[in-house]
Amino acid sequence: MTNPLILKLEQRDSLSDAEKRALENAIARIRIVEADEDIVREGDRPNESCLLLDGFAARYKIVSNGRRQISALQIAGDFIDLHSFLLKTMDHGVLALTTCRIATVPHATLEKITAEFPHLTRMLWLDTLIDGAIHREWLTAMGRLSVTAHMAQLICELFLRLKAVGRIEGDTIYLPITQAELGDTLGLSTVHVNRVLQELRKEGMIRFQGDALTILDWERLKSVGEFNHTYLSLQNEDR
Amino acid sequence: MTNPLILKLEQRDSLSDAEKRALENAIARIRIVEADEDIVREGDRPNESCLLLDGFAARYKIVSNGRRQISALQIAGDFIDLHSFLLKTMDHGVLALTTCRIATVPHATLEKITAEFPHLTRMLWLDTLIDGAIHREWLTAMGRLSVTAHMAQLICELFLRLKAVGRIEGDTIYLPITQAELGDTLGLSTVHVNRVLQELRKEGMIRFQGDALTILDWERLKSVGEFNHTYLSLQNEDR
DNA sequence: CTAGGAATATAACATATGTGAGTGCGGCCG
DNA sequence: CGGCCGCACTCACATATGTTATATTCCTAG
Numbered sequence: 370m371t372n373p374l375i376l377k378l379e380q381r382d383s384l385s386d387a388e389k390r391a392l393e394n395a396i397a398r399i400r401i402v403e404a405d406e407d408i409v410r411e412g413d414r415p416n417e418s419c420l421l422l423d424g425f426a427a428r429y430k431i432v433s434n435g436r437r438q439i440s441a442l443q444i445a446g447d448f449i450d451l452h453s454f455l456l457k458t459m460d461h462g463v464l465a466l467t468t469c470r471i472a473t474v475p476h477a478t479l480e481k482i483t484a485e486f487p488h489l490t491r492m493l494w495l496d497t498l499i500d501g502a503i504h505r506e507w508l509t510a511m512g513r514l515s516v517t518a519h520m521a522q523l524i525c526e527l528f529l530r531l532k533a534v535g536r537i538e539g540d541t542i543y544l545p546i547t548q549a550e551l552g553d554t555l556g557l558s559t560v561h562v563n564r565v566l567q568e569l570r571k572e573g574m575i576r577f578q579g580d581a582l583t584i585l586d587w588e589r590l591k592s593v594g595e596f597n598h599t600y601l602s603l604q605n606e607d608r
Numbered sequence: 609m610t611n612p613l614i615l616k617l618e619q620r621d622s623l624s625d626a627e628k629r630a631l632e633n634a635i636a637r638i639r640i641v642e643a644d645e646d647i648v649r650e651g652d653r654p655n656e657s658c659l660l661l662d663g664f665a666a667r668y669k670i671v672s673n674g675r676r677q678i679s680a681l682q683i684a685g686d687f688i689d690l691h692s693f694l695l696k697t698m699d700h701g702v703l704a705l706t707t708c709r710i711a712t713v714p715h716a717t718l719e720k721i722t723a724e725f726p727h728l729t730r731m732l733w734l735d736t737l738i739d740g741a742i743h744r745e746w747l748t749a750m751g752r753l754s755v756t757a758h759m760a761q762l763i764c765e766l767f768l769r770l771k772a773v774g775r776i777e778g779d780t781i782y783l784p785i786t787q788a789e790l791g792d793t794l795g796l797s798t799v800h801v802n803r804v805l806q807e808l809r810k811e812g813m814i815r816f817q818g819d820a821l822t823i824l825d826w827e828r829l830k831s832v833g834e835f836n837h838t839y840l841s842l843q844n845e846d847r
Numbered sequence: 848c849t850a851g852g853a854a855t856a857t858a859a860c861a862t863a864t865g866t867g868a869g870t871g872c873g874g875c876c877g
Numbered sequence: 878c879g880g881c882c883g884c885a886c887t888c889a890c891a892t893a894t895g896t897t898a899t900a901t902t903c904c905t906a907g
Contacts, residue, residue, distance in 0.1 A: 412838075430748045433834050438748040452741070455734040455847050460741050460839040484726045491722055494733045495694040501736065502691070502699050504743035509669045509677040511750050512795025516894080547854065556751025558895050563856060579903090595672050599651075600699040608694050755864080786884065797865050802886060 372472075373446030373534045374420055378492050380533055382608045388489040391482060396420070396472040408463040408471065409450050415459065417473040419449045424469030425545055429553065430461045439554040440507075441500065442466075442527065442546075446534040448496055454479045467545045491608055502600040511556055514595065519555055520565045521594030524575060528584060529598055541583040569593075611711075612685030612773045613659055617731050619772055621847045627728040630721060635659070635711040647702040647710065648689050654698065656712040658688045663708030664784055668792065669700045678793040679746075680739065681705075681766065681785075685773040687735055693718045706784050730847055741839040750795055753834065758794055759804045760833030763814065767823060768837055780822045808832075 375389055384392075397417060402408050408419055408426055421443050428441040428449075440461060443449050449463050454476050483490045503526070510519040531542045546554075548562045555562065569575050574590045576583040584590060614628055623631075636656065641647050647658055647665055660682050667680040667688075679700060682688050688702050693715050722729045742765070749758040770781045785793075787801045794801065808814050813829045815822040823829060 428744070430744070432748065432752050436752045438751040440744040440747045452737045455730055456737055456741065456841055457843070457845050457847070458838055458841075461744060480726075480730075483730055487719075487723045487726075487729075490726075490729060490733075491694055491719075494729075494736070497733070497740065498691045498695055498736055501740040501743060502695065504740060504747060505667070505669070505679040505700060507747055508679045508743060508750065508795075509671065511747065512792075513671050513675045513677040548856095549854080553751075556747075559855085560857085560896080561894055564894090567856085599697055602695055602697075604696070606696050608696070787886090788884085798885085799866080799887085800864055803864090806886085 372420075373422060374448060374496075376534055377446040378496065380603055380605060381495060382488075382492060382606060384489070384492065388486055388492075391486055391489060395474045395478045395482065397475050397478070398473055400471045400473060402465040402469045402471060404465055404467050406465050408465055408469065409453070409459050411459055411462045413453075413459045414457055415450065415453045416477075417475045418451045418454055418479065419463070420472040420474060421445055421447045421449050422470040422472055425466040426469055427464050427466055427550065427554070428461050429464055437553045438556065439550065440504065442554065444527075444530055444534065445536060448493070451479075451493060451497055452500075466550065488608075495602070495608055499600075499602050502602065506600050510594075516555065516557060516561065516565050517568055518594050520551075520562075520569065521574070521590050522596050523551075523555065523594075524569075524582065524584070525587075525591055525594050525596040525598075526601070529601055529603070533601075533603060539583075540585070540587070541581050543580050544577075544582045545580045611659075612661060613687060613735075615773055616685040617735065619842055619844060620734060621731060621845060623728070623731065627725055627731075630725055630728060634713045634717045634721065636714050636717070637712055639710045639712060641704045641708045641710060643704055643706050645704050647704055647708065648692070648698050650698055650701045652692075652698045653696055654689065654692045655716075656714045657690045657693055657718065658702070659711040659713060660684055660686045660688050661709040661711055664705040665708055666703050666705055666789065666793070667700050668703055676792045677795065678789065679743065681793065683766075683769055683773065684775060687732070690718075690732060690736055691739075705789065727847075734841070734847055738839075738841050741841065745839050749833075755794065755796060755800065755804050756807055757833050759790075759801075759808065760813070760829050761835050762790075762794065762833075763808075763821065763823070764826075764830055764833050764835040764837075765840070768840055768842070772840075772842060779824070779826070780820055782819050783816075783821045784819045 375392060378384060409415055423445050426443040426449060427439045429437050429439045431437050453459055510522050528542055531537050549559045552559045552562045566577060574586045576585055611632060614631060617623060648654055662684050665682040665688060666678045668676050668678045670676050692698055749761050767781055770776050788798045791798045791801045805816060813825045815824055
C-alpha cells in the first residue's frame with residue numbers, strides 16, 4: 370500500500386517520481402508502538418522523526434496538577450514530530466492511542482532533502498504549517514466557541530482528515546478515543562464531554578457507538594461547528 | 609538598525625554573511641499600517657509575506673456571533689504571515705494593534721531562497737515551527753491552566769520574546785494592548801481579565817500602568833504560570 | 848461463561864466565569 | 878478649555894462547567 374504521507378501530500382501538490390522515491394528511501398526502519406505507550410517524550414532530543422503509517426496518536430503536555438492537554442490528534446500519514454528536526458528538543462510528548470506502525474526518518478536524511486529537493490522541502494514545510502493552522506483553529510474553538518460547536522468542529526475536521534488518507538467507510542470513521550481523551554483534547558471534564566456527545570446524538574447529527582463514529586447530518590454538524598475546511602489546505606496548488 | 613528577524617534567528621543558529629544579505633535583499637518594500645487596520649485579511653491570497661519591523665500585531669479569527677479570538681501576538685522580528693507562502697490562502701486575519709512598520713518579501717523571492725539557501729530555508733521553517741510550538745503552549749494553558757496561570761504564562765512569554773529582539777528596558781516591557789484584546793487572546797471576558805490582572809498586581813508580581821508592564825517578581829510569575837521557556841527555542845544550535 | 852476492570856452514563860451540588868449595567872478617569876479633538 | 882469617548886474598573890447576578898459519587902454497560906482475561 371502506498372505511503373499515506375505521499376497520498377496526503379499529493380492532494381496539495383503533485384510530487385515527481387524522484388521526490389516520491391526520496392521520501393520512500395528516507396525511511397530508515399519501521400517501529401511498532403503499543404497503545405498507551407509514548408512514541409516520544411517531552412524533553413527528548415530525537416535524531417529521527419516519526420511518520421505515522423497506521424494508528425492514532427496524540428501530542429500532549431502534562432501540567433503541574435497532573436492534568437493533561439492534548440494539542441493534536443495524529444492519524445495515518447501524519448509526520449508526528451517532523452518539527453523535532455529543527456526544534457531539536459521536544460516541547461511535548463506523543464502518545465500512542467492505539468497500536469501504531471511508525472516509519473522513522475533520520476534527521477540527517479531530512480537535512481539532505483533540504484539540500485537536494487527544494488520543492489519536496491517546501492511540501493514537508495507545508496505539512497508542519499498545516500499543523501499550525503489546525504492549532505489556530507483549535508485555539509479559536511476553545512476560546513470562543515460553545516463546547517457543542519467545538520466538538521462538532523473537531524468531528525468535522527477528523528472526518529475530512531481521515532478521508533484525505535482514505536480512512537473512511539461511507540459516512541463512518543473509526544475513532545478509537547475515549548471520552549476522557551476527548552476531554553483532554555477539548556479542555557473539558559469527561560462528564561461534560563458526555564453531555565455534549567449526548568446532545569449531538571439527540572439532535573441526530575452523529576452516531577457514536579464503540580469506536581465507530583457515523584456522520585448522520587453533515588450539513589448541520591458543519592454549521593453547528595462553524596466548520597470551514599480552508600485551514601486544512603486540501604486544495605491542489607503549485608507550492 | 610539591524611533587521612530584528614536576523615537578530616532573532618541568530619540566537620537560534622548563526623547565519624552566514626551570504627544568508628544575511630539574501631534576507632536583506634529579499635525585502636521588496638516597506639509598508640506602514642496604522643493601528644486597528646488589517647495587515648492581511650482572512651481569505652486573502654497574498655503573493656508576498658510580511659515581516660514586522662516595528663509595532664504590535666495580532667492574528668485573529670472572528671466567529672459567527674461576532675466574538676474574536678486572537679491566536680498569536682506578533683512583535684518586531686516576527687514573520688507575520690510567512691505561512692501564506694505555502695498555505696496560499698490566509699486562514700485568519702492579521703490586525704495591527706499599533707502603527708506597524710512592515711517589510712514585504714515576495715513569495716517568488718522566498719521560493720528562490722528555498723532553491724539556493726537550504727540552511728536559511730531551514731531557519732525560516734524553524735521560525736514557523738516556533739509559531740506552532742507557541743500555539744501548543746497556548747492550547748495547553750487555555751485548556752488546562754487556571755486563568756491566573758494562563759495570564760502569568762503569557763506575560764513571561766512576551767517578556768522573553770521581546771527581550772530576544774532587544775525590546776525591553778530593565779524589567780519593563782511596552783505592551784500596548786487593551787484588556788479587551790487580552791481577553792480575546794486568553795478566551796476571556798474583559799471583566800475577568802481585569803479581575804486576573806488585579807490579582808497579579810495585588811500579589812506583587814507585576815505592575816501594569818498604561819502600556820508599561822513591569823515584572824516585579826519573575827520567579828513567582830514563572831512558577832504561577834508554570835512557564836518553561838523551552839518551547840521558544842532560544843538556544844543556539846546547529847539546525 | 849464469569850468476574851473484574853474500564854468506559855459510559857447520570858445526578859446533585861459547587862464554583863469559575865460571563866453578562867449587563869454603571870462609575871470614574873484620562874486623553875484627545877473641536 | 879470643555880466635552881466626549883475609550884478604557885479601566887466594579888458590582889450583582891446568571892449560567893456553564895467542574896467535582897464527586899454512583900449506576901450501568903461493555904470488554905476482555907482467565
